[in-house]
Amino acid sequence: MPQNHTIAVAMSGGVDSSTVAAILARLDEGTKVVGLTLQLWDQTRLAGKHGIPDAPKAGRCCSLDDVYDARRVAEHLGIPYYVVNQEERFEQDVVRPFVSEYLAGRTPIPCSLCNNHLKFDQLLKTARSIGADFIATGHYAVNEYDSARQRWILKRPADLAKDQTYFLFGLIQAQLAHTLFPLGRMTKPEVREVARQKGLALAEKPDSQEICFIPGGSYQNFLAAYLEEQGEPMPDTTGELVASSGEVIGHHDGISNFTVGQRKGLKVSSPSPLYVLNIDPSSHRVTVGADAELATRTLRANRLNWISIPELTEPMRVKAKIRHRHEPAWATLEPGTESTGNSEPASAEVLATFDEPQRAVTPGQSAVFYDGDEVVGGGWIL
Numbered sequence: 001m002p003q004n005h006t007i008a009v010a011m012s013g014g015v016d017s018s019t020v021a022a023i024l025a026r027l028d029e030g031t032k033v034v035g036l037t038l039q040l041w042d043q044t045r046l047a048g049k050h051g052i053p054d055a056p057k058a059g060r061c062c063s064l065d066d067v068y069d070a071r072r073v074a075e076h077l078g079i080p081y082y083v084v085n086q087e088e089r090f091e092q093d094v095v096r097p098f099v100s101e102y103l104a105g106r107t108p109i110p111c112s113l114c115n116n117h118l119k120f121d122q123l124l125k126t127a128r129s130i131g132a133d134f135i136a137t138g139h140y141a142v143n144e145y146d147s148a149r150q151r152w153i154l155k156r157p158a159d160l161a162k163d164q165t166y167f168l169f170g171l172i173q174a175q176l177a178h179t180l181f182p183l184g185r186m187t188k189p190e191v192r193e194v195a196r197q198k199g200l201a202l203a204e205k206p207d208s209q210e211i212c213f214i215p216g217g218s219y220q221n222f223l224a225a226y227l228e229e230q231g232e233p234m235p236d237t238t239g240e241l242v243a244s245s246g247e248v249i250g251h252h253d254g255i256s257n258f259t260v261g262q263r264k265g266l267k268v269s270s271p272s273p274l275y276v277l278n279i280d281p282s283s284h285r286v287t288v289g290a291d292a293e294l295a296t297r298t299l300r301a302n303r304l305n306w307i308s309i310p311e312l313t314e315p316m317r318v319k320a321k322i323r324h325r326h327e328p329a330w331a332t333l334e335p336g337t338e339s340t341g342n343s344e345p346a347s348a349e350v351l352a353t354f355d356e357p358q359r360a361v362t363p364g365q366s367a368v369f370y371d372g373d374e375v376v377g378g379g380w381i382l
Contacts, residue, residue, distance in 0.1 A: 005132075268288070
């Protein structure tokens, strides 16, 4: 931990970030700690529309109750505390892309976008504006400087069950150089015990489970309510449900109702279970088939960010993670080629070939690549 510096703690109102604040506030008299909370979304904004609950549900990240909890922790620790309104930026960089991706038949990850554009971008800028040299968060990850490579290296934490590196692959070197993850060497039970020892009232507070701007957890209800609020029509993406053989077996109400790997809600009868295999945004065709047909050996990804290496110039053996709950699988990573017609190598795209077929590789999700515990880098699945 840096000494004799000002550290801004990103306080979400949960036990993890609150424990970080408590640990840092007791370092030494030369270290000053300031609490910052990002106000990202008005939880009552779409209440009552299209089945969205009137009252915000507990257990959602960045709720108003979380702001109150963060403020109480700061008062308990005797540290300055500020709420920073970033609702406009959050809507621009997280909500709008989320809506666009879903309407295009892809499955986005808003938490990764939030980390890239707000929690480790705007928050760091805000921290510097108040004289802080570092930001600290409650993410479970390890951040170390490797002098031989002259790079900051992001690693998986001690508590692999709480590993959040999948959502942090977009952090660039300049951000990692000013970011602290004090919980990286701790387990969740240890964090709660420290919270108890520090006298934090929220030591037993449950972890947030829902996406902060999706009340009730229904993406479809949110899309309908948000587009209505914006005065935008729901685009007509109705189309055909087709078998993998090409046979039309039904029709659907819109591609935004589906994600690759989905089984429920297909509204078509079959002697054996059917799953979504592919979503074609141009023809609006949704292809369905057997579970075994979801397996694939390759994926392509773009919008890449490299952490442990400057760039990928030759094939590399990695373990690739294609979902938050996916067990990283062995793959060979190669520089891809852009589909420009000239087949010139492009650092903006990679091809990952798995040793064993992987189930439900989903466009719009992140692919994060690991070398042991190190995050090599990651990108967005095409």
